[in-house]
Amino acid sequence: MPTRPATAEADRTAVASFVLGLLGLLLFNLVLGPLAIALAAFALHRGTTRPGRARLGLALGLADLAVLAATMTAGHGTLFRLG
Template sequence: MRLTAPPRRETGRRDTEGMAVASFVLGLVGLLVLNFVLGPIAIALATLALRRDTPRRFRALLGLWLGIADIAILAVLMAANGATSWSIVG
């Protein structure tokens, strides 16, 4: 009698899809608010998703580029007026 291992669940693939989507959403939201927090998180999630060979590669790349854009916008804002996020003067 041979015992077999329980069937493996495909959670790894689904996790990478979630990371790719989350990086895209966080990068997109980071363009408007909290770019100093959401930008690095988007970059980290996109990098992890790409390293784990996500099937949503394009979305992970968009998240990566949006995270980089968040950091770039932060640098421009800090150089322009010392702010750490968007500010609307009324």
């Protein structure tokens, strides 16, 4: 049974959210975290057949922002320590 184009697009968006959230834990969490959150919300709103993957992307996006906050707190408000 073929899926509708909107559902297939939502499924791809859910997977992209998960992948970007996972990558955001390691690199560019300032950019990839909010992007993962937005894509997960879009996928859930569009009715993806992979809601678990979209929720994981949402959770990982939030974790990206938590890692960013912890990094900035540990560095006294900076991302890089000079000197």
